[in-house]
Amino acid sequence: MSDLLVLAILGAVLTGISCSLVGSFVVRMNLSSLGFAMSHAAFAGAALGLVLSLDPLGLAIVFSIGVAVLLGPLAEKANLPTNVILGVIFSLMISLGLIFINLIPQTAMSSVALSILWGSILGMTVTSVLRLLVLSVAIVLVYWLFFKEFQAIMFSRKLAEASGINTRPFYYLILFLTGITVAFSLKLVGGLLVFALMVNPASSAYQFFYDMKKITIVSPLIGILCCVSGITISFLVDLPVGSSIAVVSSAIFAVAVILSPKRKRG
Amino acid sequence: MFPMVELKDVSTVYEGEKFPSIRNITLTIQQGEFVTIVGPNGAGKTTLLETVNGLLPSDGSIAVNNKNLKTDGTLIRKGIGYVPQEFACDSLTPFIVEDVVMMGRYGKMGLLRSPTKEDWTIVQGVMSFLSVDTLKHTPVGKLSGGQLQKVMIARALAVEPEVLLLDEPFSNLDMKSRSELTEKLTALNKKGLTILMVIHDRASIPSACKRIITLEQGEIVSDKKFKVIQ
Numbered sequence: 001m002s003d004l005l006v007l008a009i010l011g012a013v014l015t016g017i018s019c020s021l022v023g024s025f026v027v028r029m030n031l032s033s034l035g036f037a038m039s040h041a042a043f044a045g046a047a048l049g050l051v052l053s054l055d056p057l058g059l060a061i062v063f064s065i066g067v068a069v070l071l072g073p074l075a076e077k078a079n080l081p082t083n084v085i086l087g088v089i090f091s092l093m094i095s096l097g098l099i100f101i102n103l104i105p106q107t108a109m110s111s112v113a114l115s116i117l118w119g120s121i122l123g124m125t126v127t128s129v130l131r132l133l134v135l136s137v138a139i140v141l142v143y144w145l146f147f148k149e150f151q152a153i154m155f156s157r158k159l160a161e162a163s164g165i166n167t168r169p170f171y172y173l174i175l176f177l178t179g180i181t182v183a184f185s186l187k188l189v190g191g192l193l194v195f196a197l198m199v200n201p202a203s204s205a206y207q208f209f210y211d212m213k214k215i216t217i218v219s220p221l222i223g224i225l226c227c228v229s230g231i232t233i234s235f236l237v238d239l240p241v242g243s244s245i246a247v248v249s250s251a252i253f254a255v256a257v258i259l260s261p262k263r264k265r266g
Numbered sequence: 267m268f269p270m271v272e273l274k275d276v277s278t279v280y281e282g283e284k285f286p287s288i289r290n291i292t293l294t295i296q297q298g299e300f301v302t303i304v305g306p307n308g309a310g311k312t313t314l315l316e317t318v319n320g321l322l323p324s325d326g327s328i329a330v331n332n333k334n335l336k337t338d339g340t341l342i343r344k345g346i347g348y349v350p351q352e353f354a355c356d357s358l359t360p361f362i363v364e365d366v367v368m369m370g371r372y373g374k375m376g377l378l379r380s381p382t383k384e385d386w387t388i389v390q391g392v393m394s395f396l397s398v399d400t401l402k403h404t405p406v407g408k409l410s411g412g413q414l415q416k417v418m419i420a421r422a423l424a425v426e427p428e429v430l431l432l433d434e435p436f437s438n439l440d441m442k443s444r445s446e447l448t449e450k451l452t453a454l455n456k457k458g459l460t461i462l463m464v465i466h467d468r469a470s471i472p473s474a475c476k477r478i479i480t481l482e483q484g485e486i487v488s489d490k491k492f493k494v495i496q
Contacts, residue, residue: 155366159369161343163371164343211365
């Protein structure tokens, strides 16, 4: 097996773990649209990085977390529903991303630009795999240390606050980790579809269990399955890897909804 | 007796609104009192409860058990049991009853600590008290409105609160459950628990309640002793 494929599979496993773990929180807190906006912001940031010859990953992180940090105050000041603000941010970010890609000067850069849009097996390097490893360990550690606080917030942030948990740091910690996860996953999955890897595996796990511990364990397993299957399909049929992963994860979600014991009556 | 809840000149304005939902509220509730707040829809009853436990930012000064809400909000909330109005769960909610009741204790437990045997004993105790112990492994999304209401009250009691804030606790309950809950609240109050309850239907006010406050358009319009006419 070539080193490239080994790196791609390792990257896929770690991307599956990190995206699905933060996804279990994002889905339960109805933040899917936020994940969606953050992933497109990361895409715009990475594209700007390529235009300015700056580190695309750094700018992807800045844009992605910037969206999360700006969103709350912006929604309050404008006195508009969060989803309206998210819709505006989403369209702005995708437009900026496409404009920046258009501005990338060298032809050679266009393959890099396309990879942040659609993802690429070739995007995985030893450094990016190591980054994903550190991120996955950090997310697992944060979940393990503060699991009961996250559980309480996922049940009801208001009630968690009312029972004496200072919810804000935990909430922002997850948004921060989501921003970094989105940015680190860009290379493999691409900015347009990374949110699918966050939402679909976690949503599939939610169809089967009434226990957050089980959901937190099963979500990343489904995430790994989606990524490894997506990469295999992409490798065999020469499709964009992000699209393959999104299709596989959507299919798994559809099957999960059909088989879900939670949806059976009686 | 000592003042358990003290509000001085308290006003609460919701984000984006010009006029306060409650204004210039000055109120003292003694330890062990059972107080009911009544008033028409939109009078500010729920706002008042959520202001007392600091869920809503407000002007003026609020103290609970001699602690200032503005500086010790999180600490104060560890001693307050709060039951929101008509709490609802969707069928996919990934929590069972005993987990939800245990969540009431998480704030008190503090960071990096798991529930102990003592925590589980308290949780089991409040579930038995509210007669929901047989439902402890049931997903909360599968409960009826009345069962969920009892679970939320059990969750609030799992805090082992100094003050119990109840927002329409009898909603979703049938007559038998209302009567049982009334008895239980009376028993808790006799043990010294301070209770502040918001209610829409005056006929549901328990006889243990000795004081009734009427809110209208965000202001207290009457504060009277209450006696049930048999």
